[in-house]
Structure formats: C-alpha cells, structure tokens
Amino acid sequence: MASRHMVFRAFYALGFTPWDGHPQSATLRELVEGNHRLPPGSALDVGCGTGDASIYLAQHGWQVTGVDFTPKALRKARAKARAAQVTVNFVDADVTHLSQAGIGPGFQLIVDNGCFHGMSGSDRELYVQEITAVAASGARLFMVAFRPSGRFGPAGVEQSEIERRFTPAWSLLSATDEPRPPDANRFSARFRARSYVLQRQA
Ligand SMILES: C[S@@+](CC[C@H](N)C(=O)[O-])C[C@H]1O[C@@H](n2cnc3c(N)ncnc32)[C@H](O)[C@@H]1O
Numbered sequence: 039m040a041s042r043h044m045v046f047r048a049f050y051a052l053g054f055t056p057w058d059g060h061p062q063s064a065t066l067r068e069l070v071e072g073n074h075r076l077p078p079g080s081a082l083d084v085g086c087g088t089g090d091a092s093i094y095l096a097q098h099g100w101q102v103t104g105v106d107f108t109p110k111a112l113r114k115a116r117a118k119a120r121a122a123q124v125t126v127n128f129v130d131a132d133v134t135h136l137s138q139a140g141i142g143p144g145f146q147l148i149v150d151n152g153c154f155h156g157m158s159g160s161d162r163e164l165y166v167q168e169i170t171a172v173a174a175s176g177a178r179l180f181m182v183a184f185r186p187s188g189r190f191g192p193a194g195v196e197q198s199e200i201e202r203r204f205t206p207a208w209s210l211l212s213a214t215d216e217p218r219p220p221d222a223n224r225f226s227a228r229f230r231a232r233s234y235v236l237q238r239q240a
Pocket residue numbers: 042046057058059060084085086087088089090105106107108111131132133134150151152153
C-alpha cells in the first residue's frame with residue numbers, strides 16, 4: 039500500500055486538494071482574535087498544506103513555523119505568504135519526527151487542520167510524543183479533525199481517542215462541532231468535523 043506521504047504527493051500533483059481554501063475555524067479565530075485571545079508568540083502549524091492557517095497567524099502577530107511533508111504544498115505556501123507580505127518559516131518535515139528536523143521547542147500555539155485525523159495508529163503515537171516535546175508549558179493545541187465516517191477519505195478520530203492519547207500531558211479544554219461550510223464540495227460534505235482545544239500541562 040502506498041505510504042501517506044506518496045498519497046499526499048499524488049493528491050497535490052493531481053490538484054485534488056478539496057481541503058484547500060477552507061475558512062479558519064471560529065474556535066481558532068477566538069483563540070487568536072477573541073476577547074480572551076492568547077498573547078502572540080511562536081506558533082507551529084502541522085500539516086500546513088498551502089499555508090492558509092500559517093499566514094492567518096502571521097497576520098495576527100505570531101511567529102509561525104509551518105510544517106508539511108509535501109514539497110508542492112510548501113512551494114504554494116511560500117508563494118502565498120510572499121503575496122500576503124508575511125514571513126512564515128515553512129519547513130519540509132514529517133510531523134512524526136519534528137525534533138529530528140530541528141523544530142522547536144517552545145511553541146505556545148500548535149495548529150492542526152486535518153493532519154492528525156488521517157494518520158495511522160503508530161503515527162498518532164509518534165505525533166503525540168513530538169507535539170508534546172515541542173510545546174511550551176501551558177501551550178494550546180488547536181485541532182480540527184473529522185469524526186470517523188467509514189468512507190473513502192481520512193480515517194477520522196473520536197473525541198475519546200483524543201482524550202486517551204493526549205492525557206496526561208495535555209488536558210482537553212473544549213470540543214466543538216464545526217459548522218459545515220456553506221460552499222462544502224461533494225468531498226467535504228461527507229464528513230463531520232470537530233475542533234478541539236487542548237492545553238499542555240506544566
Ligand atoms: C488535509 S491536508 C490539510 C492542509 C492544511 N492544514 C489545510 O487545512 O488546508 C493535510 C496536510 O497534512 C500533510 N501531512 C499529512 N501527514 C503529514 C506528516 N506526517 N508530516 C507532515 N505533513 C503531513 C499533508 O501533506 C497535507 O498537506
């Protein structure tokens with residue numbers, strides 16, 4: 039079976055990227071722009087794709103590192119950041135090997151729009167280790183993940199698995215159903231997304 043790496047390379051090569059261009063979640067906007075927003079610091083966008091969340095964070099004063107293992111996505115991300123006139127450190131690396139790639143530590147905010155939910159069980163285990171290692175004490179992890187749908191597409195993840203995998207290093211602060219975007223395409227309309235905010239324990 040093709041590795042996830044090859045699958046994403048093929049998707050980007052074919053231009054089959056139905057996740058691209060979705061609006062930023064209201065939960066993330068609340069963390070970044072809300073009345074009780076986090077003070078801007080250093081942020082990590084994992085599986086950053088073509089960089090929309092990274093650019094959004096940079097536009098709000100965050101120092102952002104965007105990580106993805108698909109070179110074509112990163113090329114587009116760099117071009118979009120240039121066009122938006124913001125600086126983002128886009129790095130070609132695997133989220134399951136962040137420390138090996140020299141990324142971190144000390145991130146105050148980690149954003150994952152649709153990366154974790156597509157991973158295998160063993161990669162999820164490495165992901166939790168790596169994300170935990172690069173997070174500052176008290177850091178927030180914001181994640182949007184599809185619930186399992188049993189259909190073609192990402193495997194998805196239940197809230198119970200997130201709680202089990204991230205405890206005790208992280209505690210779950212909130213879990214919210216994401217609204218279906220009004221312009222959902224045939225691919226994205228099949229899935230129910232949920233967003234999670236977790237906090238790294240001191
Ligand atoms: C569903 S796309 C979402 C992209 C972007 N976050 C967005 O919301 O538009 C998932 C992204 O994660 C990347 N990805 C998946 N597994 C990864 C891994 N282990 N390491 C680095 N990037 C990964 C893929 O290349 C792809 O760009």
